[in-house]
Amino acid sequence: MPPKRMTANPVRPARYRPGKPTAAESESSGDESSDEDAEGAGQEPVVPLPPKAASFPSDSTRIANNLKKVDLNERREQAAAREAARVEAQAAERAKEEEGFVTEESEDESQEEDESGSESEEETSDEEEEPKKVLLRPTFIKKDKRAAIATKAVAAGKLEEEKRMEEEERRKAAADEIVEEQLRRDAAARAAGKKFWDDDEGEDADAVDDTDGLDPETERALWKLRELKRVKRERETIEQAEKEREEVERRRNLSKEEREEEDREFMARQREEKESRGKAGYLQKYYHKGAFFQDDQKEMGLDKRDIMGSRYQDEVANRELLPQYMQVRDMTRLGKKGRTKYKDLKGEDTGKWGEYDDRGQRRGDDRKGFGGMRDERFMPDYERDRERRAERTGANASEVRERKRVEGAPEGPRSMRDGGGNGRDRDDKTDSYRPGGPDRERRDPREDDNRHTSRDYRGRDMEYHREYSPRRRSRSRHDHRYRDRHGDDRDRRKRSNSPYGDRDDRDKRRKVDAK
Amino acid sequence: MTHRADAKYMVDERGYEGELIRGQNPALLIEKPVRERIFDSYYWKEQCFGLNAATLCDRAVEMTFIGGTYGQGKPTPFLCLAFKLLQLKPERDIVMEYLNNEDFKYLRALAAFYVRLTFDPADIYKTLEPFLSDYRKLRRRTKTGFALTYMDQFIDDLLMKDRVCATSLWKMPSRQQLEDLELLDERISPIGDEIDEIYADEVAEPRSEDSEEESESGDEVIENAGRAGDADDAAEDAREDQNGSVRD
Numbered sequence: 001m002p003p004k005r006m007t008a009n010p011v012r013p014a015r016y017r018p019g020k021p022t023a024a025e026s027e028s029s030g031d032e033s034s035d036e037d038a039e040g041a042g043q044e045p046v047v048p049l050p051p052k053a054a055s056f057p058s059d060s061t062r063i064a065n066n067l068k069k070v071d072l073n074e075r076r077e078q079a080a081a082r083e084a085a086r087v088e089a090q091a092a093e094r095a096k097e098e099e100g101f102v103t104e105e106s107e108d109e110s111q112e113e114d115e116s117g118s119e120s121e122e123e124t125s126d127e128e129e130e131p132k133k134v135l136l137r138p139t140f141i142k143k144d145k146r147a148a149i150a151t152k153a154v155a156a157g158k159l160e161e162e163k164r165m166e167e168e169e170r171r172k173a174a175a176d177e178i179v180e181e182q183l184r185r186d187a188a189a190r191a192a193g194k195k196f197w198d199d200d201e202g203e204d205a206d207a208v209d210d211t212d213g214l215d216p217e218t219e220r221a222l223w224k225l226r227e228l229k230r231v232k233r234e235r236e237t238i239e240q241a242e243k244e245r246e247e248v249e250r251r252r253n254l255s256k257e258e259r260e261e262e263d264r265e266f267m268a269r270q271r272e273e274k275e276s277r278g279k280a281g282y283l284q285k286y287y288h289k290g291a292f293f294q295d296d297q298k299e300m301g302l303d304k305r306d307i308m309g310s311r312y313q314d315e316v317a318n319r320e321l322l323p324q325y326m327q328v329r330d331m332t333r334l335g336k337k338g339r340t341k342y343k344d345l346k347g348e349d350t351g352k353w354g355e356y357d358d359r360g361q362r363r364g365d366d367r368k369g370f371g372g373m374r375d376e377r378f379m380p381d382y383e384r385d386r387e388r389r390a391e392r393t394g395a396n397a398s399e400v401r402e403r404k405r406v407e408g409a410p411e412g413p414r415s416m417r418d419g420g421g422n423g424r425d426r427d428d429k430t431d432s433y434r435p436g437g438p439d440r441e442r443r444d445p446r447e448d449d450n451r452h453t454s455r456d457y458r459g460r461d462m463e464y465h466r467e468y469s470p471r472r473r474s475r476s477r478h479d480h481r482y483r484d485r486h487g488d489d490r491d492r493r494k495r496s497n498s499p500y501g502d503r504d505d506r507d508k509r510r511k512v513d514a515k
Numbered sequence: 516m517t518h519r520a521d522a523k524y525m526v527d528e529r530g531y532e533g534e535l536i537r538g539q540n541p542a543l544l545i546e547k548p549v550r551e552r553i554f555d556s557y558y559w560k561e562q563c564f565g566l567n568a569a570t571l572c573d574r575a576v577e578m579t580f581i582g583g584t585y586g587q588g589k590p591t592p593f594l595c596l597a598f599k600l601l602q603l604k605p606e607r608d609i610v611m612e613y614l615n616n617e618d619f620k621y622l623r624a625l626a627a628f629y630v631r632l633t634f635d636p637a638d639i640y641k642t643l644e645p646f647l648s649d650y651r652k653l654r655r656r657t658k659t660g661f662a663l664t665y666m667d668q669f670i671d672d673l674l675m676k677d678r679v680c681a682t683s684l685w686k687m688p689s690r691q692q693l694e695d696l697e698l699l700d701e702r703i704s705p706i707g708d709e710i711d712e713i714y715a716d717e718v719a720e721p722r723s724e725d726s727e728e729e730s731e732s733g734d735e736v737i738e739n740a741g742r743a744g745d746a747d748d749a750a751e752d753a754r755e756d757q758n759g760s761v762r763d
Binding site: 207208209210211212219220222223224226227228230231234237238241 | 579620647648650651652653654660661662663665667668671690691702704705706
C-alpha cells in the first residue's frame with residue numbers, strides 16, 4: 001500500500017496556522033483510518049520509538065524510556081486527579097450558588113459557561129500528549145442534569161486512575177526485569193572469566209588442557225625423555241666442536257703438498273657431483289635450490305635433492321618434435337602478449353660460436369662466401385645461376401619471368417654486371433641515358449594533340465632525334481600499347497601507369513599450366 | 516615513576532633517564548612493530564595502567580596462556596605484562612620472588628622471560644637452569660591456535676632459541692663458551708646418574724655383545740620412560756642389565 005503522504009520524508013509536526021485545526025485535533029478524527037494504514041503515523045507523531053535492537057547501551061536507554069513513561073503516567077494521573085478535584089469543587093460551588101441565586105440564572109449560566117470553557121481549555125493544555133478526545137462545544141446543561149454529569153465524570157476519572165496505576169505497575173515490573181537480566185548476564189560473564197577485550201578465546205583454549213597432576217608418572221617420564229634429549233644434544237655439540245678442532249690440528253700438521261693433494265681431491269669430488277647431476281634437456285627450465293633455508297632443507301632431508309632432470313606429467317619428452325612456435329623454455333608464456341621468440345642462445349647466434357670443430361671442413365665449401373656464413377636469414381635472395389635458383393624456398397620457389405625491359409628506362413646497377421645483361425638487344429641504343437630517343441618520332445604521325453605540347457615542351461630534344469629517323473620503323477612494331485598520351489614517363493617507367501591496362505603483366509610469376 | 520596514559524613516552528628518544536639495560540632503554544628490547552601493537556591493545560590500555568610490582572601479580576595470576584602475538588598481531592597478556600615489567604624494572608629480589616613461587620606457573624614463566632631479557636649471561640644460566648626440572652604444563656598461544664608445552668621446554672627455548680614470544684632475544688654466548696671462560700661450571704643434569712651409566716658402558720666396551728645389549732637397554736630405558744612404565748623401575752632394570760642378566 002503506498003504511503004499516505006507519497007513521500008519518504010519523515011513526519012514532522014505541522015506548522016501552526018491560526019484558525020486552522022491543529023494536527024492533534026485532525027488526528028483524532030482520522031484515527032480509524034490511520035489504524036488501517038500499514039505505516040500508521042502513530043498516536044505519538046512527535047516522539048519516535050527507540051530502536052529495538054539490543055546492544056549494550058540501548059538497554060540503558062530502554063530503561064530510561066521506561067522510567068520516563070512512568071513519570072508521564074504519574075503526571076497524567078496527577079493532572080486527572082486535579083481535574084476531578086476541580087470538577088467536584090466547581091460542581092459543589094455551583095450547587096451552593098444556584099440554591100441561593102435563582103434570579104441571576106443568566107449570570108450564573110454565563111459564569112458557568114466561562115468556567116466550563118476555561119476548564120476545557122485547561123483540559124486541552126494538560127492532555128497534549130494523550131490521544132485527543134473530541135471536545136464538545138460548551139452547551140448549557142439543566143440544573144438537575146448537571147449533578148449527574150459531574151458524578152459520572154468523577155467516577156470515570158477514578159476508573160482511569162485505576163487503570164493507569166495498573167499499567168504503571170506493569171511497566172515498572174518489566175523495567176525491573178530488564179535491569180535484572182542485564183545484571184545477571186554481567187555477573188555470569190565475569191564469573192566465566194571472559195574479559196571483554198578478549199573476544200576470540202572461545203573453546204580453543206579448553207582444547208589444550210594445562211592442569212597438572214593428571215597422570216604424574218607419564219608426565220615425569222615425558223620430562224625425563226626431554227631431559228635426555230637435551231643432554232644428548234649438548235654432547236653432540238661438544239663432539240662436533242672437538243672434531244673440528246681435531247681436523248684443524250691435523251691439517252696444520254700436514255705438509256704443504258699433502259694439503260694441496262687433499263684440496264685437489266675435494267675439488268675433483270665436487271666436479272664429479274656437478275657433472276653427475278646430468279645435463280638439462282633441450283630447453284629445460286633451470287632450477288637452483290637457493291642459498292638460504294639450507295638448515296630447513298637439511299631437517300627435511302631435502303638438501304641433496306636435484307630436480308633438474310625431472311619433468312611434470314604434461315611436459316613433452318622431446319621438445320624438438322614440437323612446432324617451432326611451441327619450442328620455448330617456459331610453456332606458460334605461450335599465446336601471451338609479451339612472449340618473445342627467444343629460444344636459446346645458440347639459436348640467436350649468427351657467428352661461429354661453438355663450431356670450432358667444423359672449421360677445417362668448411363673451408364673448401366665456400367658457396368656464396370661471406371666468410372662461410374650459411375645462415376638462412378642472412379642469405380641474399382637473388383640467385384643468378386639456374387642451379388642456385390633451384391634452392392629457392394618458400395614464396396621464392398615459383399618461377400619468375402624475365403624482367404620486363406623498357407626501352408628508354410635507365411637500367412639498374414645490375415645490368416652493368418656480367419657484361420651488361422644477357423639476351424638484350426643493345427645495338428639499337430647507343431646512349432642509354434638519353435631519355436626517349438627514337439620513340440619520339442614514332443608518336444608524331446599518330447597523335448597531333450599532344451604533339452604540339454610535347455613538342456613545345458621538348459622542343460629542344462627534337463633536334464637530336466633527326467639522326468635517329470632510320471630507326472623509326474624498327475621500333476614502330478614494338479609495344480604500341482605502351483605509347484599513349486602521357487608521354488615519356490610511360491616509356492621510362494618499368495611499371496605501367498594505368499591500373500587496368502595491363503592485367504597480364506601484373507603477375508610476375510610465370511603462369512605454369514597445370515596439367 | 517610517572518604513569519602516563521600514552522605509553523609512547525617510554526620510547527621517546529630524548530627523555531629516557533632511567534636505568535639502562537643492555538646499554539639502552541629497556542623498552543627497546545622489544546621490537547618496534549610488536550611494541551606498537553602492545554600500546555594499541557586493549558589489555559595494555561585497561562589493565563596495565565598504573566601497575567606496580569604488587570598489583571602486577573594480580574594480573575599475572577589471571578593469565579592462562581603464554582605467547583607472543585597471535586592472529587593478526589594481537590599481543591597476549593603475557594607479552595603485555597612482560598613489557599610492563601620492562602617498564603617497571605623491579606629489583607632482583609622481586610624477580611627472584613616471582614620466579615621461585617610455586618603456585619603460579621605463568622608468573623614463573625613471565626619472570627623467566629624477564630630474566631632472559633635483562634640479566635647477565637652467567638646469571639641467566641644459573642638462575643634458569645634449576646627450572647629445567649619443572650615439568651608443569653603450559654598453554655602456549657600460537658598465531659592460529661593453542662599448543663601444549665612444558666615449563667622446562669619453555670625455559671630450554673629461552674636458553675637456546677633466537678626468537679621466543681615475538682621477541683628477538685638478544686644473543687647470548689653459549690654455555691660452552693662461558694664454561695671455557697670459567698664463568699660457569701658444567702651442568703649436572705638431575706638424571707645425570709643414569710646417563711652417566713649408559714654412556715660409561717658405551718664408551719668402555721666398544722664392540723661386544725654386552726655393550727650392544729647395553730646400548731639396546733639404554734634405548735629401551737628411554738622408550739620405557741616414554742611409555743607409561745615407571746621410570747624408576749626402568750632405571751633398576753638398566754642396572755640389572757649391567758650386571759649381566761638378559762632381558763627379553
